[in-house]
Amino acid sequence: MKSLMDKCCEKCFHSPASPCKDYIKCRRQGPLCHEDESCRAKYRAFLEDIHLPEDSPRRQILICAGTGCTSSGSRKLVDALVEELQKQGLRDKVSVKITGCHGFCEQGPLMIVEPQKVFYTRVQVEDIHEIVASHLVGGQVVDRLLYVDPATGEKSLTYETVPFYAKQKRLVLANCGHINPEEIADYVANDGYLALTRALFEMTPEQVIEEVKISGLRGRGGAGFPTGMKWSFVRAAEGDKKYVVCNADEGDPGAFMDRSVLEGDPHAVLEGMLICGYAVGADEGYIYVRAEYPLAIHRLKIAIAQAEECGLLGDNILNSGFNFRIKIKAGAGAFVCGEETALLTSIEGNRGMPRPRPPFPAQKGLWGKPTNINNVETFANVPLIIRNGGAWYAAMGTEKSKGTKIFALTGKVNNTGLVEVPMGITMREIIFGVGGGIRDGKKFKAVQIGGPSGGCLPEEQLDLPIDYESLTSAGAIMGSGGLVVMDETTCMVDVARFFLNFTQAESCGKCTPCREGTKRMLEILTRICEGQGKEEDIETLERLARVVKNTALCGLGQTCPNPILSTLRYFRDEYEAHIRGKRCPARVCQALLVYTINAEKCTGCGSCARACPAGAISGEKKQPHVIDISRCIKCGNCMQKCKFGAVEKA
Amino acid sequence: MSCQCGCQDEAAKREALEKVFEQYRGTKGALIPLLQEAQEIYGYLPGEVMQRIAAELKVPFSKVFGVATFYAQFHLKPRGRNIIRICQGTACHVRGAARVFESVSEKLGVGRNETTADLRYTLETVACLGACGLAPVMMVNDDTHGRLTPERAAEVLEQYE
Numbered sequence: 001m002k003s004l005m006d007k008c009c010e011k012c013f014h015s016p017a018s019p020c021k022d023y024i025k026c027r028r029q030g031p032l033c034h035e036d037e038s039c040r041a042k043y044r045a046f047l048e049d050i051h052l053p054e055d056s057p058r059r060q061i062l063i064c065a066g067t068g069c070t071s072s073g074s075r076k077l078v079d080a081l082v083e084e085l086q087k088q089g090l091r092d093k094v095s096v097k098i099t100g101c102h103g104f105c106e107q108g109p110l111m112i113v114e115p116q117k118v119f120y121t122r123v124q125v126e127d128i129h130e131i132v133a134s135h136l137v138g139g140q141v142v143d144r145l146l147y148v149d150p151a152t153g154e155k156s157l158t159y160e161t162v163p164f165y166a167k168q169k170r171l172v173l174a175n176c177g178h179i180n181p182e183e184i185a186d187y188v189a190n191d192g193y194l195a196l197t198r199a200l201f202e203m204t205p206e207q208v209i210e211e212v213k214i215s216g217l218r219g220r221g222g223a224g225f226p227t228g229m230k231w232s233f234v235r236a237a238e239g240d241k242k243y244v245v246c247n248a249d250e251g252d253p254g255a256f257m258d259r260s261v262l263e264g265d266p267h268a269v270l271e272g273m274l275i276c277g278y279a280v281g282a283d284e285g286y287i288y289v290r291a292e293y294p295l296a297i298h299r300l301k302i303a304i305a306q307a308e309e310c311g312l313l314g315d316n317i318l319n320s321g322f323n324f325r326i327k328i329k330a331g332a333g334a335f336v337c338g339e340e341t342a343l344l345t346s347i348e349g350n351r352g353m354p355r356p357r358p359p360f361p362a363q364k365g366l367w368g369k370p371t372n373i374n375n376v377e378t379f380a381n382v383p384l385i386i387r388n389g390g391a392w393y394a395a396m397g398t399e400k401s402k403g404t405k406i407f408a409l410t411g412k413v414n415n416t417g418l419v420e421v422p423m424g425i426t427m428r429e430i431i432f433g434v435g436g437g438i439r440d441g442k443k444f445k446a447v448q449i450g451g452p453s454g455g456c457l458p459e460e461q462l463d464l465p466i467d468y469e470s471l472t473s474a475g476a477i478m479g480s481g482g483l484v485v486m487d488e489t490t491c492m493v494d495v496a497r498f499f500l501n502f503t504q505a506e507s508c509g510k511c512t513p514c515r516e517g518t519k520r521m522l523e524i525l526t527r528i529c530e531g532q533g534k535e536e537d538i539e540t541l542e543r544l545a546r547v548v549k550n551t552a553l554c555g556l557g558q559t560c561p562n563p564i565l566s567t568l569r570y571f572r573d574e575y576e577a578h579i580r581g582k583r584c585p586a587r588v589c590q591a592l593l594v595y596t597i598n599a600e601k602c603t604g605c606g607s608c609a610r611a612c613p614a615g616a617i618s619g620e621k622k623q624p625h626v627i628d629i630s631r632c633i634k635c636g637n638c639m640q641k642c643k644f645g646a647v648e649k650a
Numbered sequence: 651m652s653c654q655c656g657c658q659d660e661a662a663k664r665e666a667l668e669k670v671f672e673q674y675r676g677t678k679g680a681l682i683p684l685l686q687e688a689q690e691i692y693g694y695l696p697g698e699v700m701q702r703i704a705a706e707l708k709v710p711f712s713k714v715f716g717v718a719t720f721y722a723q724f725h726l727k728p729r730g731r732n733i734i735r736i737c738q739g740t741a742c743h744v745r746g747a748a749r750v751f752e753s754v755s756e757k758l759g760v761g762r763n764e765t766t767a768d769l770r771y772t773l774e775t776v777a778c779l780g781a782c783g784l785a786p787v788m789m790v791n792d793d794t795h796g797r798l799t800p801e802r803a804a805e806v807l808e809q810y811e
Contacts, residue, residue, distance in 0.1 A: 067781050071794035105783030253739030256780035291686075291723055292779060294792050332682055333722030335777060349681035350713075351720040367678065410741035410782035417783050448740060482782075484740045498743055502777060508720075 004185045004310050008042050009034040016311035019319040021201060023311070024193045027185075049095075050179070050189040052115035059094045059136060062112040064177060066101030066263050067256075067295055069108035073124070077109055080128045088132050100264020100299075102177030103418030104164055107147060110177075117158035120145040150414050151436055164415045167434045169396075171404050172380045173420045176264030181299050184306040187267040193312055195386035199275045200320040203386075208279040209235060212382065214390030216402030221247055221338075221375030222450070222479040223555070224401070224468040227382075230372060233362040234280040237370035242282035244273050245366065245373040247343060248289040248296070251335040252451030253502065254482030257406040258376035260418055262289070262296035265380065266303035270313065270326060272379030275386055277324045280372050285326040288343050291333060300328055335506035339554045340373045342508070353510045354554035375480075377406060397423035401467035405478070411448075411485035412439045419483075428462040431485055442487035445586075446571070450479025452499045452506075453559030455566025456492060475566040477559065491588035492571040493578055496563045497525040503560035514557030517548035521564060530591045533579035542568060590634045593649045597638075599624035601646035608638035608647060666691045667699065671706050681707060681717055685724055694725040730765045730772035732810040734790050736803075739778035741785040746800075750786050751775065753800030754807065771807065 004027060005015075011034045014020040022032045027046070031039035052060055063069075063078055078096060085091045102110050107121035111131070118141055120131065127145060134140045146155045147162050156162040179186035187193070199208050213228030234242060246269060250258040262269060273285045289297050304326055307313040315323045329347050336342045337352040344366050346352035365371020381403060385393045394402045401423040407430060410416045414436035421430060427447060431437070438444050446456040455476035457464070464470050468478050486495065504518040521544050524537050545561030552558045568575060577585050584592040597608070597617075602624040609617040609625060616632040619625030624646075627638070639647040670687040674680040684707070688699050695718055704711040718724040736751045751762075758766050758773060765772040781787045784796025788803060795806050 067779075067794055068783050068796065071781060071784060071787070071796045105781065108784075250780065251777060253743075253778035254741050254782055255778070256782055259780040292776060292789075329679075330683075330686060332686065332724065334720060346682065347679055349679040349717070351717055408782060410785060411744050416741070416785075451740070482740070484744065484782075486744060490744055495744075498740070502738075506777070 004188060004306075009036060009039045014311065016308065016314055019311040019316060021197075021319045023318055024188065024197045027188050028191065028194060046185070047189055050186050054115050056115050058115075060114040061094060061096050062099045062114060062178065063096065064100070064102050064108060064110040065098040066105070066177075066260060067293075068101060068105030069110055070295070072105075072108045072122075074109035076125050077111065077123060077128065080125045081132070084128050084132045085136075088137060090132065090136055094136060097180050098182070099178060100176045100181045101260040101418065102159075103173060103260065103420075104162075104415070105418075106416045112159060112177075117160060119147060119156065119159040119162060121147050149436070163436065164417065164419075164434055167429070168420050169404050169422050170420045171384055172261065172268070172377060172406060173264070173418060175268065176260055176418075179265065181264050181266055182302050184267060184303070184310060184312075187265070191387060192267055192383075193271055195383035196271050196274050196278075196312070197318065199278055199386050200318060200322060205235060205279045205281065208275060208386065211390040212279070212385060215385040215393035216390075216397070216400075217378065217381055217385060217393065218401060218468065219375060220377035220381070220405065220481070222453070222477060224478060227374065227378055230362060230374070231276065231279050233360070234282075234370050234372040237363050239370045241284075241369045242280055243366045243369055243371040244277045244280065244282045244285040245344065245347070245361075245371055246273055246285065246287040246379055247338065247340065247373055247375045248287055248293075249331050249338040249343060250293075250376070250480060251290060251338050251506075252453075252480045252482050254410055254448070254451055254484045255408045255480040257408055257418055257481060259293050259296055261376050261380050261406075262293070263299050266296075266299045267307065268380045268383055269300075269376055270303055270307055272374075272382035273326060274313070274317070274324055275382050276372055276374065276379065278322055280370075282372065283323045283325070285324065286329050286347055286366070287326060288329045288331055288337070288347060290331040297328060297330060304328070334508070335502075336508045336554070336556050339556055342554065343373070344371065351508070353508045354556075356553060377481075398465060398467045400469055405466070405481055407481045407483045409435050409483045409485070411483075412442065412487040412490070413437070413485040414439055423467050424465045426463050426465055427457065427483075430466075430483065431462070435485070438485065438487050440487075442489065444485070445488050445490055446486045446492065446495075448484040448486065448495065448563075449482070450477040450559075450562070451482045452502045453477055453555065453562055454479045454482070455562045456486070456495065456570065457566070458570040461570075475562065475569055477562065489586055489588070491529075491584050491586035492567045492574045493525065493528055493584075494586075494588050496567045497522065497529055499563040500525055500560070503556065507556065507560075511551075511553035511557060513548045513551040514553065514560070517544055517552070517557070518560055520544055521548070521561070525564070528575065528578045529584075529589045531578070531582050531589070533575075535579065537579060538568065538572070538575055587649055590636065593634055593636075594629060595627050595632055595634065595636070595638065595647060595649050597625050597627055598646045598648055601644050603644055603646075605643075607641045607643070611637040611641040613637065663691050667702065681709070681714065682721075685714070685718055689724060694728050697726075728765070728769065730769050732770060732790055732807075733772050733774065734788060734807065735774045735776040735779070736788040737777075737779045737781075737786065738775045739782060739785070739787075741782035742778075742787055745785040747786040749800045750788065750798050750803045754788075754803050757804045757807070770811070 008031045014023045026032045030043045111120040111123045209231045217227040218224040334352045337346045339354045342352040342354040361371040406420045409419050419434050448456045500522040504522045507514045509515040549561050604622040614633045616628045700714045704714045786798045787796045
């Protein structure tokens with residue numbers, strides 16, 4: 001019984017044409033159709049093939065094939081490993097499995113040896129021989145590939161002891177990195193589709209919605225609207241046809257949790273959508289994925305085909321009378337399509353521009369029909385809630401924000417990657433606990449949360465317990481959960497300009513405040529960064545920001561001033577230094593820098609003078625050179641070329 | 651010896667386009683998928699192809715043109731065989747994506763959204779590739795390359811003909 005469609009005995013009849021309602025239970029908890037020892041043995045073998053017991057002499061090697069590790073070369077590892085196992089005669093005793101993202105992309109390519117959970121990092125093709133010879137044959141773990149904690153220098157043998165994982169609570173990400181996303185049997189063996197079975201056979205749609213309400217789950221796309229309430233609106237909406245839409249248009253720079261869930265555990269999203277469809281009374285679903293995520297689209301297509309083959313998608317699912325189909329729509333590259341009304345317009349084949357709400361999509365959505373639209377992470381939470389109960393879920397988190405949240409931790413932090421933690425944890429615990437602190441021993445300056453719509457929080461806000469409300473009151477937003485850590489070498493005015501540059505380019509141009517406002521704000525910020533800032537600029541920025549925030553049509557415009565407002569709130573002195581002092585304290589804004597040559601370090605090699613396009617550097621051979629500041633165009637070429645660190649900027 | 655003028659090539663492309671039309675006939679919201687598939691066939695969206703799509707869907711050409719120019723993914727001019735997309739996301743930005751871009755741009759002698767004269771490369775930027783853990787990142791066709799330095803980025807390109 002390798003494939004889910006293999007029969008466990010002659011009485012087993014399940015097929016999409018004549019579905020059996022005990023199918024998932026049978027595959028998960030043992031054959032129910034036929035009480036027979038051979039049946040049970042087959043079932044045990046099925047599970048053992050996926051979950052090796054702790055003491056199993058058999059081995060399984062998991063290799064991450066998420067986008068991060070693939071780009072670090074993990075595909076080559078699979079081939080090399082299979083070949084090496086063949087050579088050393090272990091091909092039948094060790095299975096090699098590709099998985100989705102483990103979330104610790106920084107250390108990729110990652111490899112896990114089960115059942116001992118040994119965790120190897122940055123594995124290269126050259127290491128494969130040693131892993132097989134030493135570890136798999138000789139029983140000796142390859143010490144040099146183990147993870148070393150940069151803070152303490154301690155090595156971790158298993159992934160459970162790696163501080164990055166030990167401090168997380170991985171529920172939504174539990175399967176990511178541990179199951180083969182291209183194999184539905186792996187998902188089922190990990191309790192997959194049990195929640196769907198429970199919803200279909202033990203609960204009414206109203207009870208499903210009630211359970212989601214009890215859980216306190218809020219939309220993980222950013223705004224945090226209560227999911228159960230949204231579902232009940234769609235259920236109550238009148239219409240013979242309803243839709244479920246999954247928003248997988250993760251366009252926020254700095255966020256990649258949706259991509260990882262889609263790549264690592266696509267069935268969880270499908271199951272969440274199925275349960276939602278049952279609860280709201282829809283029979284058709286769309287997943288709107290950005291075209292920049294080809295691997296996610298590929299895995300989703302496989303997952304949909306497999307679920308259809310097993311009768312878990314399509315007509316009369318598991319003989320319950322419930323029909324549901326899912327289609328994939330590839331986005332065409334427009335950030336604004338992450339906004340729900342713009343996304344729906346885009347599925348309909350139009351320019352993806354938002355429209356005023358109400359009517360909300362719950363009343364008039366896709367093609368004018370009631371539509372329930374949720375984000376990837378929200379759907380991935382649903383099977384957990386139905387399986388374990390809403391109360392179990394509500395026991396985690398803060399009073400108003402329940403459960404866990406996945407953050408994409410990036411920037412100048414030691415451990416970058418995906419971090420799933422309970423709501424209410426402090427920013428300090430994430431950055432310094434899970435993230436292992438700031439890279440290169442630099443000083444923490446700010447953390448940018450919520451992407452281009454979010455804000456920058458300074459050191460004094462680090463002990464803030466994270467939930468939707470606390471972040472909003474601090475001037476940021478949860479957004480999709482991107483956390484970009486910045487150190488002392490980051491200029492906050494430049495960061496604000498960076499985000500405005502992004503939102504200005506992505507504004508669809510439908511409403512004037514956003515179209516014109518972002519342009520004017522960007523002009524001012526650019527001027528400040530170029531040393532042309534005027535005294536009244538800060539005031540103008542604040543006024544413009546408020547107007548755009550209050551009057552823009554959709555979320556993109558309403559939140560785009562957040563980076564400006566939050567940096568003005570916490571880092572006003574940096575703006576003032578740029579405008580009044582004509583200097584950039586973080587030494588980032590090129591136009592405000594002054595380059596000089598340290599005469600003591602300069603050997604007079606002349607490479608700086610050769611690199612200078614403006615001819616501003618002069619000096620005798622083997623004598624210290626000097627920069628003529630009046631001619632310097634501040635390109636920084638001299639600094640890059642100097643091997644002795646003699647060029648300094650201030 | 652078959653003819654070298656490219657007319658057969660054109661005919662094959664038109665045939666492929668017709669097949670796509672058949673596949674989507676009667677599907678709601680088919681405009682964007684049609685444009686995507688047409689671009690897949692032609693490498694970009696020539697004016698007459700957009701006109702064919704407008705006729706097929708019985709919508710005004712202005713609508714097709716409007717949609718094609720709204721989305722970043724659609725291109726109205728021929729593009730290179732290899733598409734380089736350099737990520738400008740936040741994580742990449744703070745880890746030096748701008749210098750990676752400069753080095754690639756300098757090596758190829760083209761700016762943003764431009765194609766080299768030999769049609770070997772097209773240089774683009776992208777808001778985020780979602781591989782922030784490996785910043786700075788660039789994507790060449792469907793391959794993602796991470797942990798780049800300006801020098802390495804220029805080297806990586808050599809492997810794409």
